[in-house]
Amino acid sequence: MKNGWESKELKAVSAINYGYTESASADPIGPRFLRITDIQNDNVEWKNVPYCNIAKDDLPKYRLKAGDIVFARTGATTGKSFLVSDPPKEAVFASYLIRLRLLDKDLSPEFVSLFFQTAEYWRAIKEGSSGSAQGGFNASKLGALSIPFPPIPEQRRIVGILDEAFAGIATAKANAEKNLQNARALFESHLNAVFTQRGDGELPTGERSAKLRPTDAAKDEKRVTRTGGRDATTRHIAPELALAVGMPVTRPSRNWNWTALTDLARLESGHTPSRRHPEYWNGQIPWIGIKDAKVNHGRHIVDTEQKTNDLGLANSSARLLPKNTVCLSRTASVGYVVVMGKPMATSQDFVNWVCSNRLVPDFLKYVFLAEGREGFFRYSSGAVHQTIYYPEAKAFHIAHPDIAEQQRIVLECDELRAKSQRLESIYRRKLAALDELKKSLLFQAFSGQL
Structure with missing residues (x-):
């Protein structure tokens, strides 16, 4: 330590207290009630902080004043601190916060608050966190930290x-x-x-009817959907870009055409071999899960976190799909897109498209990427988790050129x-x-x- 500097434990130079336990209220029934969630980007918008009811005798114990430093003691933000500089006349702090109030006149609150941004402090938080799965840091551990100061x-x-x-x-x-x-x-x-496919007016009724009839490609056994289950939905979801459910009524722009995606590519599903059979796993066949799609979103995927084997495929509905298959996640994490860089299988969380020679796989990838992950919620449904169901996927139509x-x-x-x-x-x-x-x-x- 540099000459002239000292080092003291925080408990020796400050009073450390837990916050007040009460429910927050939007009504001005008492003082402002500072909570962890009110501290954002090292700032508090006091006008947005709720109120709480507190007994008159308890108010002095929990009242905040300039120079106090409060800490999140639990949850994902454990250890986050905030230097109170200009609080309202009446403000108290909630129970998931710890307040440190300096008693030693040889310490500046501003200097001490900077210590709580150092790597040394955050190491102590990481090592000292305890309790629930979210972690936690208590007043005793905070008080045991030593701070060097000049x-x-x-x-x-x-x-x-x-x-x-x-x-x-x-x-x-x-x-x-x-x-x-x-x-x-x-x-x-x-x-x-x-x-963007704004086009120049509506398709004539006759042209719409012709486009709704199965094409030669759709009749080809190699092109037909192999997912089973329900037929394509008859409902329509109008396009915002180059993807729709059902045949759009408007013309595509330029020299593009609207075509049922199942006329251009074979729709394939995925599956998860049984986890109760370890012999189905740790093989040589890459198996795409949601984590893989998240990491490789928008790219060609050449490796996966988990791998199955021939036995796993033989005893499940999973299929080995060819290189350049386009995979779109359809369940809780909707909208991740990858292209297989080699033959692979996928989980049931994907709709997979094996493109014909009329559709470039990376073109389809970009059609999907253009929608954006949030854009795919237009095609999904579900009370808890949003899912793109197969009737909607089977009714996908895309706008495309030659x-x-x-x-x-x-x-x-x-x-x-x-x-x-x-x-x-x-x-x-x-x-x-x-x-x-x-x-x-x-x-x-x-x-x-x-």
Whole structure:
């Protein structure tokens, strides 16, 4: 420790107390009632903080004042702290918070609050968390933490330096995050422009009827759906881009056509071999689950977390599907899209499309990506978990051009996506570097090197 610095346990320099237990109310029945959820981005909007009922005799014990530091003691935000600087005249703190109030005049609240952002502090939180599955940190453990500190003038100097540096870092992060969002929006905007199908009026009734009749491709045994179950729904969900349920009544734009997806690709389901038979697992056949689709969303997938084998396929409804099959997650995590980079099987959480020579697999991938994960909720239903059911999937129609134009669009989208991802990578690295800079400055500050 640097000469002139001291180190003391927090319990020796402060009073540490748990918060008040009561229900929050939107009605002004008492003081403001600060909860964990009211602390967002190191800020509290006091006008949005609810109220609580509290006995007059209890109010002084739980009243907040400037210079208090409160901590989340449980849940996902365990350890998060907030320096109270300008509270309302009457405000108390809730029971899932711990309040630290400095008693030692040789310590600045601003300096101490910076200590609660250091890597050393967060290591202590991680090591000391206990209790439920969500973890927790109690007042005794907080009080046992030691804080190094210099004389008050040096504390104020350090606080001034860090406040100025952190303000600059916050501005730089805000700019990098905006640029990151713009990089993502660049590709999303391009997809939207490519797949918007506003057209120029309605299809004639006769043309609609012709398009609703099965095509030669649909009659081909290789093209028909192999999922079994109910037939395609007869209901219609109008397109916002290039995907619809049922034949749209409007013309597609340019020289595109609306076609039933089952006329262009064979719909396949997936399945999970029994977990009660370990001999069905740990083989050589990649098996796509939701986790795999999440990690590989929008890309070609070449490996999976779990693998089955021939025995697993033989004793389940899972199927080995060919390379370039397009997989769309349809259950609780709706809207993840991957393309098989080799023959694989999938769980029942996917609808899988084996494309004919009239449909480029990556074109279909981009049709799905253009919808966005939230866009697929238009085609899903369910009281608890949203699911795209097979009658809707069987009734999918897509707008598409000829095969040469599909290939051109795929190439264009691939190039723009690669550019967008390069930009995203640059801005993520900038954000990571700014976080590391903040950690470095805090380390220097509390080791006497600043």
